[in-house]
Amino acid sequence: MKRLPLNALLACAVLFGGGAAIAQDRGPTERQSLLDLAFTLGESHALRQVCEGGGDQYWRSRMVRLTEVEKADQAFDAQLRERFNTGFAARQGQFPQCDEASREAEQQVARKGQALAAKLSKSMVTRASPDQAAPDSVAEN
Numbered sequence: 001m002k003r004l005p006l007n008a009l010l011a012c013a014v015l016f017g018g019g020a021a022i023a024q025d026r027g028p029t030e031r032q033s034l035l036d037l038a039f040t041l042g043e044s045h046a047l048r049q050v051c052e053g054g055g056d057q058y059w060r061s062r063m064v065r066l067t068e069v070e071k072a073d074q075a076f077d078a079q080l081r082e083r084f085n086t087g088f089a090a091r092q093g094q095f096p097q098c099d100e101a102s103r104e105a106e107q108q109v110a111r112k113g114q115a116l117a118a119k120l121s122k123s124m125v126t127r128a129s130p131d132q133a134a135p136d137s138v139a140e141n
Contacts, residue, residue, distance in 0.1 A: 023072035033120050034070065038063065038080045040113040042087025047106040051098035060084075 023034065045059035052058070063084050067077055091109075095102035 023070040023076050030120060030123050031076065033116055033123075034066075035079060035083045037113060037116045037120065038066070038083035039087035039090075040109055040116060041066070042084040042089075043091045043109045044087075044106065044113060045084070046088045046091035047095070047102060047109060049092075050095045050102045051106075 023031065026034070041059050041063045045057075045063070048058055049056050063080075067080055070077075070080070072080060091105070095105060
């Protein structure tokens with residue numbers, strides 16, 4: 001089975017190149033989407049480690065980047081980190097070996113993350129002024 005480009009999961013999530021204190025500028029729906037995305041990144045981290053090994057920090061590093069870019073206040077930053085850890089714990093140990101089932105689970109989580117990222121991206125573009133270009137992704141390809 002071909003893997004989805006998992007970078008797409010975060011391509012929109014860490015796309016906010018403009019503006020400081022972004023998390024504080026977000027409404028409740030966007031903040032909840034960020035929390036859901038943090039959970040999904042945690043799940044992705046756990047599932048990727050099944051095949052790539054415990055030393056793999058691919059999704060954890062993207063979560064760190066998300067918190068850096070969002071510049072959330074201390075309380076919301078703690079919530080984001082807690083949701084990541086909860087997502088990780090929810091999937092850690094679920095698949096004892098790298099196989100078709102673990103890869104399919106990784107793909108399902110990636111699709112969920114892509115939907116969340118698209119939702120966040122759409123709300124960001126909607127809020128952008130007409131003379132402002134859509135934000136660029138800072139995620140790596």
